[in-house]
Amino acid sequence: AQKVTQAQTEISVVEKEDVTLDCVYETRDTTYYLFWYKQPPSGELVFLIRRNSFDEQNEISGRYSWNFQKSTSSFNFTITASQVVDSAVYFCALSESGTASKLTFGTGTRLQVTL
Amino acid sequence: EPEVTQTPSHQVTQMGQEVILRCVPISNHLYFYWYRQILGQKVEFLVSFYNNEISEKSEIFDDQFSVERPDGSNFTLKIRSTKLEDSAMYFCASSALPSPDTQYFGPGTRLTVL
Numbered sequence: 001a002q003k004v005t006q007a008q009t010e011i012s013v014v015e016k017e018d019v020t021l022d023c024v025y026e027t028r029d030t031t032y033y034l035f036w037y038k039q040p041p042s043g044e045l046v047f048l049i050r051r052n053s054f055d056e057q058n059e060i061s062g063r064y065s066w067n068f069q070k071s072t073s074s075f076n077f078t079i080t081a082s083q084v085v086d087s088a089v090y091f092c093a094l095s096e097s098g099t100a101s102k103l104t105f106g107t108g109t110r111l112q113v114t115l
Numbered sequence: 116e117p118e119v120t121q122t123p124s125h126q127v128t129q130m131g132q133e134v135i136l137r138c139v140p141i142s143n144h145l146y147f148y149w150y151r152q153i154l155g156q157k158v159e160f161l162v163s164f165y166n167n168e169i170s171e172k173s174e175i176f177d178d179q180f181s182v183e184r185p186d187g188s189n190f191t192l193k194i195r196s197t198k199l200e201d202s203a204m205y206f207c208a209s210s211a212l213p214s215p216d217t218q219y220f221g222p223g224t225r226l227t228v229l
Contacts, residue, residue, distance in 0.1 A: 033215040045158070045206060045220035091158060095215035102148070102160040102171055103218060 002027045004094050006106035013082050013113055021077045021109045023092030029053075031097040034068065034075045039089040039108070048090075051075065082113045117141045119221035121207050127227045128197055136192045136224045138207030147190045148208040148218060149182065151175070158206065164190065197228045 003026040013019045025034065036048040049059065051068050059066045063080045079086055089110045093103040120139045128134050140147050149161040163170040164182055181193045190209075194201055204225050208218040 035217070037220075042222075043204065043225075044222045045208075047217055047219060050217050093158075097215060101215045102163055102173070103150070103158075104160065105158040107157045 002029075002032075002094050002096055002104045004092050004104055004106035006092055006109050008109045009107070010110040010112065013111070015084060015113055015115050016081050017113075018078060018080050019082050019111065019113075021079075021090050021092075021111065023075045023077065023106060025073050025075065025092070025094045027094060027096055029096040033095045033097075035093040035095070035103065036066070036075075036077050037091045037093060037105075039091060041088070045091070048077075079111075082111075084113050084115065087111060087113045117143075119207055119209055119219055121205075121221035121224050123224060124222065125225045125227070127229065130199060130228055131196050134194050134197055134226065136194075136205050136207075136226070138190045138192075138221055139188050140190055140207065140209030141211075141219060142188070144209035144211045144219075146170075146210045146212075146216070146218075147182075147184070148210075149192045150206045150208065150220075151203040152206065152223075153203045161192070161205075194226075197226075199228050202226055202228045 005024045032053045034051045038046045056068050065078045067076045089108045091108045092106045095101045095103050122137045147164040150158050152158045160173050161176045162172045179195045183191050204223045206223045207221040210216040210218045
């Protein structure tokens with residue numbers, strides 16, 4: 001069975017601080033995919049990134065970066081120089097291989113960025 | 116940019132009534148999903164659908180739920196006899212490829228059962 005754990009329920013930072021959101025996953029599959037989604041206060045789910053289990057390269061996109069470590073089953077997300085607009089709930093999710101595979105979400109981390 | 120749309124944005128119903136939630140997936144996508152999120156909780160998988168069949172369903176997706184693709188564009192979720200605990204945000208998602216591909220989500224329908 002697959003499982004995603006986001007131990008941080010809520011994080012508060014002051015604008016311009018860096019912040020890392022943790023994600024730990026469990027799966028028996030050797031082929032799997034990891035995702036991060038953002039849920040702003042308006043409620044929609046916005047796709048941020050997808051990684052497959054064979055690609056452990058870290059990725060950077062602007063102020064966002066992701067650190068995938070298979071050895072620790074972690075896929076952490078860092079926001080550099082946080083901004084108020086980053087305030088949202090961030091979900092990590094896992095999908096195993098197979099047709100129309102479901103996403104298993106973590107419980108989410110609520111990030112509050114203040115001035 | 117193509118997007119998933121859902122209607123209505125908010126549905127209020129009485130317990131025991133039937134509701135139909137509607138979704139229009141991204142036009143060239145072939146795989147469709149429903150998820151729900153009870154207020155303040157995580158997003159939970161309900162059902163996936165491909166080639167006019169259910170591919171997978173969760174324990175939540177019992178006989179009270181059904182899905183349908185009635186035409187070439189819509190994808191619907193029907194709850195036959197709503198319960199108070201069905202109150203949640205329901206998200207539709209779609210993806211293009213068969214292997215775990217990125218699922219793009221609609222804005223959600225907030226269902227309130229009174």
